[in-house]
Amino acid sequence: MIPAAFDYQVAESADHAIALLGEHGDESKLLAGGHSLVPMMKFRLATPTMVIDVGRLDDLRYIRAENGHVAIGALTRHHELENSDVLADACPMLKHVASLVGDPSVRHRGTLGGTLAHSDPASDLPAAVLALGGTLVAQGPSGTREIAANEFFTGYFESVLAPDEMLTEIRVPSGTGGWNYQKFNRRAQDWAIVGVGVADGGKGVSLVNMGSVPLRATAVEEALAGGASAADAAALAAEGTEPPTDLNADADYRGHLARTLVLRALTEAGVS
Amino acid sequence: MEVQITINGTTHTSEVEPRTLLVHHIRDDLGLTGTNVGCDTSSCGACTIHIDGQSAKSCTLLAVQANGADLTTIEGMASGDGLHPMQQAFMENHGLQCGYCTPGMVMAATSFLNENADPSEAEVREGLEGNLCRCTGYHNIVKSVLDCASKGA
Numbered sequence A: 001m002i003p004a005a006f007d008y009q010v011a012e013s014a015d016h017a018i019a020l021l022g023e024h025g026d027e028s029k030l031l032a033g034g035h036s037l038v039p040m041m042k043f044r045l046a047t048p049t050m051v052i053d054v055g056r057l058d059d060l061r062y063i064r065a066e067n068g069h070v071a072i073g074a075l076t077r078h079h080e081l082e083n084s085d086v087l088a089d090a091c092p093m094l095k096h097v098a099s100l101v102g103d104p105s106v107r108h109r110g111t112l113g114g115t116l117a118h119s120d121p122a123s124d125l126p127a128a129v130l131a132l133g134g135t136l137v138a139q140g141p142s143g144t145r146e147i148a149a150n151e152f153f154t155g156y157f158e159s160v161l162a163p164d165e166m167l168t169e170i171r172v173p174s175g176t177g178g179w180n181y182q183k184f185n186r187r188a189q190d191w192a193i194v195g196v197g198v199a200d201g202g203k204g205v206s207l208v209n210m211g212s213v214p215l216r217a218t219a220v221e222e223a224l225a226g227g228a229s230a231a232d233a234a235a236l237a238a239e240g241t242e243p244p245t246d247l248n249a250d251a252d253y254r255g256h257l258a259r260t261l262v263l264r265a266l267t268e269a270g271v272s
Numbered sequence B: 001m002e003v004q005i006t007i008n009g010t011t012h013t014s015e016v017e018p019r020t021l022l023v024h025h026i027r028d029d030l031g032l033t034g035t036n037v038g039c040d041t042s043s044c045g046a047c048t049i050h051i052d053g054q055s056a057k058s059c060t061l062l063a064v065q066a067n068g069a070d071l072t073t074i075e076g077m078a079s080g081d082g083l084h085p086m087q088q089a090f091m092e093n094h095g096l097q098c099g100y101c102t103p104g105m106v107m108a109a110t111s112f113l114n115e116n117a118d119p120s121e122a123e124v125r126e127g128l129e130g131n132l133c134r135c136t137g138y139h140n141i142v143k144s145v146l147d148c149a150s151k152g153a
Ligand SMILES: Cc1cc2nc3c(=O)[nH]c(=O)nc-3n(C[C@H](O)[C@H](O)[C@H](O)COP(=O)(O)OP(=O)(O)OC[C@H]3O[C@@H](n4cnc5c(N)ncnc54)[C@H](O)[C@@H]3O)c2cc1C
Pocket: A029, A030, A031, A032, A033, A034, A035, A036, A037, A038, A039, A054, A074, A075, A100, A101, A102, A103, A106, A109, A110, A111, A112, A113, A114, A115, A117, A118, A122, A123, A124, A125, A161, A165, A166, A167, A168, A189, A190, A191, A192, B041, B042, B043, B060
């Protein structure tokens, strides 16, 4: 399978990438690791006429401990996250979840900014950033803005990013409070049929593949905050969700998985 | 667009369409047909090569993304008549049957050992999770990689 024809330009800086997005409009796409975009272009599910390669912006590849949070450049690859000493100390959950994405070859190329911008409800790292209460930094023609992770995802493969905006940084709070991530699948390398992220002793609980966007399990979070037991809170995991039905699982089974995995994740995170 | 890609120590300058996949550039333009295409959908790893020393699936990259990079394909593993230790280990441990997955397996396995020189069996299995063997010869593939690791090569 070969993508439809397109023009290609290497961005020399984030400013340059944003200028090119402005110039070429809706028909243009940023290319980071290409490990979501290139497969979609091969299937011709995406047919941009201008591809802007931001994959060489090495100044956006960093993981830094800052005041109360870890700042991660948007072009940082999954492989760098899973091997990061900074994350081992300050945010072990993100390091662990990065190690569960795809396979090593995928992790050598895919980027944190790419997987967030792609906004696939089946992805692992967006759910982790969501549970952690992360912040996304987007740069556009008129400067940068900060977007809370739980306001970022708007629909299947859609986010609040404007067509001429680019993610430049992702921030996650430092902290090693009880966390866990459950990725349920049946074959090595597969995406989660359902996944669950628990951060900060149950203050953040997120769901993978339980709707059109990566979700916060708000009913679970509220029950826990109100003093419910892990078992009682987990029973609410599928509340308000509209999980998809596909070859792997129907919606009811996904609901069952969500309840089971939330309880498992809370227990592993030390929440009782 | 003009790209300059170093493969197995030789720098090639070529004109490619931006939509040319790296695996097609390697096989069709440069004639290095050791790298196979299996699934063409990023799953099987038959097309695995090294980019700047790290394994990558060349069916999921554009040739233009590799402009300026240093690549190794299966053809670059042996030195003269001497097989690479990983190739030798696959040969001695019957790590291949039809051989279709083998170039990708060898490239993924060497990249994996670069990152984890002394892996457990479970780690080898996880390290190779992006590579499928249609002959299902996983047992001996894992044995080959462990053998290569134990020889410290
Ligand atoms: C075989 C395979 C298995 C996988 N398995 C998993 C898995 O188990 N779990 C999982 O979570 N993911 C999985 N992935 C997806 C992987 O994590 C991708 O790397 C990731 O989704 C996209 O990152 P990228 O850098 O490759 O983005 P790209 O493909 O380059 O871009 C994706 C989208 O985001 C946009 N974009 C990229 N960077 C930015 C930016 N900085 N600002 C704004 N927009 C941007 C692009 O325009 C495009 O629309 C898998 C991928 C493959 C090929």
